[in-house]
Amino acid sequence: MKIATLIENKPGDREELYTEYGLSIYIEVDGNKILFDTGQSGDFIDNAKDLDIDLKDLDYVIISHGHYDHSGGFERLIKEINPSINLYLGNGFFNKKYNLMESGEYEYVGNPFEEQFLSENNIQVKYINEDILNITENLIVFTNFNRNQEFENTNQNMYLKEDEEYKKDMFLEEVSLGIKTNRGLVVIVGCSHAGIVNILDTIIERIDMNIYGVIGGTHLVEENDEKINKIIEYLKEKDIELIGACHCTGKQGETMLSQGLEGSFIDNNTGDILYIE
Template sequence: MKITVLIENTKGELEDLINEHGLSLYIEKGNKRILFDTGKTNNFIVNAQKLGINLENIDVVVLSHGHADHGGGLLSFLKINNRAKIYMKRKVFGDYYSGNILFKKSIGINKEVFEKYSSRIEYIDNFTEIMEDVFIITDIQRNHKVPEGNKYLFVKEGTKIVNDKFEHELIMVIKENKGICMFSGCSHNGAVNMIEAVNKLFPGTSIKALIGGFHLAKIPAIDIFSTSQDEIDLIINKIVNEKIEKVYTGHCTGEKAYNKLKQGLGNKIEYIRTGSEVQI
């Protein structure tokens, strides 16, 4: 399996690529072409063209959750690809905000996506195999702490705006020959909780790689670090105890939190940047 980072907050070695606050991963496994998240704008499409990746050939798109830095480029994608099904949880359709008690900014996905392209969307409510060896996990139990930065994220329920419980977040799992790889956009439900959700459905199966963000930065766009060392240690211990072979992280993890994770995980963890390629 080959993973190419089409968009991430930081610029990698390829200077002509565009970076932005967001995440988009292009995944090739055999004859399957999967897009996991679409970044904030159409910049992931521009980068794909520069990398020689034809997004018209994408078979499926999986949206990790309903924030614009992961689904903002979806409308642009749908205009150039007329075949891929889009998989997401039903509550991705909601109205989401970031901010504080005084000021809140909309961070939801453009509603035109749901109105104009409803026939392309598949809402997933339960554990589902969307194509051979590619699974969506929707049920994530919160047995451990969730990221502290969640307190700055909100959802509209009726006429009220309340703290988001992230019922719109999912996990993607791809089965490999000798284990599985799990993908998370931001791990708003907590990285440890999400690892446990995977283990529950794939008991005794080795996790070869964990790919995605951990939301350890309070404000990821400017990498303000707010996570306690206890939370960092909890993630490190879980990764070590579960014998997860490799971790590829970036985006909302933040480089400051990454450096702390690196101290505990060493060469088991790598930071992914715009243009990074990973072979699993």
Template sequence: MKITVLCNDVAREGFFFEHGLSLLINDYTLFDTGTSDVALKNAHKLGVDLSKVKRIFISHGHYDHIGGLVYLLKEMSNVDLYVHEKALIPKYSGKRFAGVPYDWKEVERKARVHLVEGDMKVDGFNIINNVPTVEKNIDPNFLVEGRHDLFEDEINLYKDGFLITGCAHRGVDNILERASEIFDVRVIMGGFHLKDSSMERIEEVLKVFKQHDVKVIPMHCTGEKAIKFFKENLEDRCIIARAGDIVEV
């Protein structure tokens, strides 16, 4: 599995970064799109031919995962887009709008949109949507339709031993437990949403990582404190990836 990091909160020297996530998987599949045109600019720097992309998966409807889509689609054609219907409902972080930041019709003109509901298989990729809710682990500041957002739209991706998460709002340990019931997970990669978590919570997650003996690639909303802790405790089983990096495990 080759994963090219097009967008992350930190970057290699000479590359762009922002609060967002975008991963190119084996040259033909995109998982998330970042916030703005950062993923596009980094793709250009890396010499990535975006016209080869056949499918895009959107992990959930927050701007830092779906915002860059309209920029990337300008260099794509005949692409399939997989997104949960509830990702398109207006989302908020407190009073601040945090959802899709453009007219969705722009996307529908450029891509074939497939609405995801539940677990499904697409071209050798497994979408994992049916993750049980552990409400105490979900940030209460996130709102949808005037209520606590339980992230029913959140999808995670599994292929060839890799489990990829966007923000893991439903709990990265919870997602890993669910995926491991079905698949042989050897690597977990993406945003783990631990940036504001207590050390007790971070230690809980580390325990589950160790139980499942996975390699860990923490990114985006995992937070510096948690990333440092995982690296100290997992050593070479924790891989640090920045925008501009290519990960092959």
């Protein structure tokens, strides 16, 4: 299996590649080519070219949730590359999402495209309601995560707008991807707004397989050391051997994970490619 981080916040060894506050991950497994999230701008497309990754042959596109930094590049992908894809979205993906700023104003942070764009471009879309959806024998999409851990991210400044009223966004549409390998399950996450421990706990409850690795955003960017240490202890307890946390994990989160998880944490920045047997 090949996992390439096409874009995220920081550069890796390939400093000529574009970076941005966003996430897009390319995966090859069992002859299938998957794009998980599409970044903010579409610059991941240019990075893919520089990394000799052909996006024309994509089989599946999965977008983890309805924030611009994960879905913003989708329009450019369709307009420029036009791959023949199956698109997977969580139910509620097109809800209007806002961030409450310190000024008291609400800033729109949702999708830059409307649902109509999908029908206009004849895109086959599956809205996921199931707890577990098997795309192939070794590709599984998870959603409807339990919220048992009270210390996890409560998304205090994130809201949905419905009928001119704002209510807390619980990110019920958030999805994660599980990939079966000989070493265990590799879990790909977007921002983990449901809480990374909640997500992993839910997956462990639903599938009889150990989790070998976690790749993607863990949304620790505004969290305190106490919470991050609880997450580190959880990852140790579950004996997760590979942690490629990036994007919204934040500098402090990445530093603490790196120090607390010893050899399990890897730098996972723009242009980094990981191979797993």
